[in-house]
Amino acid sequence: MGIVETQAVVLQTYQLADADKIVLCMTEKAGLVRGVARGARRLKSKFGASLEPFTLIHLTFFEKETRELVTIRGAEIIKSYFDAAGNAQAFEGLVYLLELVKEFALPHQADEKLFKMLRACVDFLAQNPSKANAVSAYSELWTLKLTGFLPEFKSCGYCRMSLDETYSGQRHISYEGVLWCQACTEGRAQPLGDDAYKLLSSTRRSGPHQWAQNYAGALEESRRVVSEIARRLVRRALEREPRAGKTSQAQL
Ligand SMILES: [Zn+2]
DSSP states (O other), rough: EEEEEEEEEEEEEEETTTEEEEEEEEEETTEEEEETTTTSSSSTTTTTSSSSTTTTTEEEEEETTTTTTEEEEEEEEEEEOTTTTGGGGHHHHHHHHHHHHHHHHBBOOOOOOHHEEEEHHHHHHHHHHHHHHHHHHHHHHHHHHTTOOOOOOOOOOOTOOOOOOOOSSSSOOOOTTTOOOTTTTTTOSEEEEEHHHHHGGGGOOHHHHHHHHHHHHHOHHHHHHHHHHHHHHHHHHHSSSSOOTTHHHOOO
């Protein structure tokens, strides 16, 4: 409570009254934060161009225990992605990334790893717009991992046999993302080739740059399968969990 200083990525802004803005940020120290920036829409605002989506800022805000909406006291740009957002591919990827974090991050609950993932992916995507598909799948899998929704992808969901890279049989993956060995599958699950398994399981060990290389090096079919699995698991997780911040957004 009180004054908080933290790095943050601006996710979304809304107009409020004539001169003010409501700003939704993913912060390093306080998770999702929704704040009001008084006078931010005036021409000579002290916030300048800092409160624009995708911008990495140094944020100072004041929070009261009883109120969900904080008061933004200051914001300085650390890195602006204004130019990158002009590229259609990068823009689409960035918008999706921000949506993802908005859906999964919890209000006022620090998640430094999720913040770090977001910061790294925004940065990587801005420099490599053509890798937007790789970044989307990567950020989906990591968001699921950090919020406890990513299956282990290590052993058979029934007999517990290890299905790591030394397994020589045919792996299968269920709709829920559970792996099955060749003997247990009983045709309930989709076959998962070695190459796709390798790509999927490398997520836990790679940063966005390394993973984009793994993704580029994988077979086209594996890329498609892994992207599909990631998207499906995100949809399932969101159905199970109410959307973070939904209530407060409806109140605005
Ligand atoms: Zn089994």
